[in-house]
Amino acid sequence: MTDPLDPATDRRPGGRTARVRAQVLDAVRAELTEGGHQGLSIEGVAKRSGVHRATVYRRWRDVGGLLVDVIEAAGEIDWQPPDTGSLRGDLTALNQEIQDSLVVQPSFAVALMAASFHSEQAAGAQTRLWADRYAQCEVLVERAVARGELPAGRTDAQSLLIAATAPLYHRLVLLRAHPDPQLPDRAAKAAVLAAAAGAFSVSREEDV
Amino acid sequence: MTDPLDPATDRRPGGRTARVRAQVLDAVRAELTEGGHQGLSIEGVAKRSGVHRATVYRRWRDVGGLLVDVIEAAGEIDWQPPDTGSLRGDLTALNQEIQDSLVVQPSFAVALMAASFHSEQAAGAQTRLWADRYAQCEVLVERAVARGELPAGRTDAQSLLIAATAPLYHRLVLLRAHPDPQLPDRAAKAAVLAAAAGAFSVSREEDV
Numbered sequence: 509m510t511d512p513l514d515p516a517t518d519r520r521p522g523g524r525t526a527r528v529r530a531q532v533l534d535a536v537r538a539e540l541t542e543g544g545h546q547g548l549s550i551e552g553v554a555k556r557s558g559v560h561r562a563t564v565y566r567r568w569r570d571v572g573g574l575l576v577d578v579i580e581a582a583g584e585i586d587w588q589p590p591d592t593g594s595l596r597g598d599l600t601a602l603n604q605e606i607q608d609s610l611v612v613q614p615s616f617a618v619a620l621m622a623a624s625f626h627s628e629q630a631a632g633a634q635t636r637l638w639a640d641r642y643a644q645c646e647v648l649v650e651r652a653v654a655r656g657e658l659p660a661g662r663t664d665a666q667s668l669l670i671a672a673t674a675p676l677y678h679r680l681v682l683l684r685a686h687p688d689p690q691l692p693d694r695a696a697k698a699a700v701l702a703a704a705a706g707a708f709s710v711s712r713e714e715d716v
Numbered sequence: 717m718t719d720p721l722d723p724a725t726d727r728r729p730g731g732r733t734a735r736v737r738a739q740v741l742d743a744v745r746a747e748l749t750e751g752g753h754q755g756l757s758i759e760g761v762a763k764r765s766g767v768h769r770a771t772v773y774r775r776w777r778d779v780g781g782l783l784v785d786v787i788e789a790a791g792e793i794d795w796q797p798p799d800t801g802s803l804r805g806d807l808t809a810l811n812q813e814i815q816d817s818l819v820v821q822p823s824f825a826v827a828l829m830a831a832s833f834h835s836e837q838a839a840g841a842q843t844r845l846w847a848d849r850y851a852q853c854e855v856l857v858e859r860a861v862a863r864g865e866l867p868a869g870r871t872d873a874q875s876l877l878i879a880a881t882a883p884l885y886h887r888l889v890l891l892r893a894h895p896d897p898q899l900p901d902r903a904a905k906a907a908v909l910a911a912a913a914g915a916f917s918v919s920r921e922e923d924v
Contacts, residue, residue: 635892674885684842684843
């Protein structure tokens with residue numbers, strides 16, 4: 509079984525298989541970040557990783573297989589959501605991580621999003637990764653409810669998390685705006701105010 | 717000058733130039749929607765449009781030129797932001813339009829976003845189009861202030877509009893979630909509640 513605490517782990521931890529996978533995925537990340545998915549090829553990855561082409565073909569089959577595995581490997585990293593003591597602080601820290609990953613040049617995160625428009629396999633793997641990350645972050649909302657920061661009754665944690673984080677992706681990836689150092693906190697603040705006003709309540713009241 | 721009220725217009729309105737442009741851009745839209753930007757070529761557009769290849773080359777130069785012009789043409793359409801009588805109604809109607817454009821299969825809007833990851837020119841044109849659309853939508857916020865729906869003092873209209881619309885793009889384009897018929901209204905409601913609580917106030921108070 510995978511040890512989720514070790515980012516370099518493999519389904520068969522340690523040993524040659526794990527080392528080969530680590531070499532290949534390092535090469536995929538580098539090729540993807542530098543040249544985008546359009547420059548990604550089994551040949552290029554084999555050459556860069558020093559792993560035999562036949563091995564790469566056998567294990568990953570095609571570019572889609574490489575993309576899926578590099579996304580799954582990202583999901584195996586021991587990522588933990590922030591824990592700052594307040595919902596706004598947690599969401600700001602989360603947004604800061606997101607902003608950092610999107611504005612770094614070149615950005616692996618943006619390259620993966622671009623690739624997902626062109627590979628059904630990569631899109632599926634990325635959808636699963638997002639779903640896992642948002643599920644992990646639901647604890648931020650649970651803690652906020654326990655601290656009395658959110659109104660009683662169930663809050664739709666995913667809607668709150670998406671409201672907090674979506675403006676970062678929208679501005680930086682789709683609108684290609686210049687990064688604003690205030691944005692992580694501002695987007696967090698807006699989501700917290702909306703949540704406090706009951707915007708994400710699970711109750712059936714749809715009227716403001 | 718361009719007549720912005722006529723979507724079929726050209727910089728030289730009427731006449732052969734405008735007709736050629738309309739034919740070529742119809743072909744670009746069709747090729748892009750069916751096969752994505754990776755399938756887009758001067759040759760394919762010339763063939764589909766019935767316009768001579770040399771004419772397409774001379775006027776649009778390359779795929780980047782075709783993408784820029786098709787995005788600029790989208791900006792020339794006489795689009796008007798909704799006017800329903802309430803901020804929540806306006807934002808819901810806006811979100812409904814966005815959702816419709818993103819969930820239609822195949823989606824021209826999604827194809828343009830994908831293309832913008834691969835063409836600096838297309839990305840620039842799309843950034844200008846988004847900026848124009850958000851600027852047009854600022855009137856929704858002005859009307860809401862005039863109706864007394866938003867607190868006195870200036871509201872950062874663009875931040876409010878992005879908060880309202882970003883969850884649609886995030887869920888449908890990046891997370892590839894199934895469309896939720898309630899989402900346009902829910903995202904509008906959350907933004908309105910946040911705005912009413914002062915989340916987008918331009919004042920210097922950053923504390924909740």
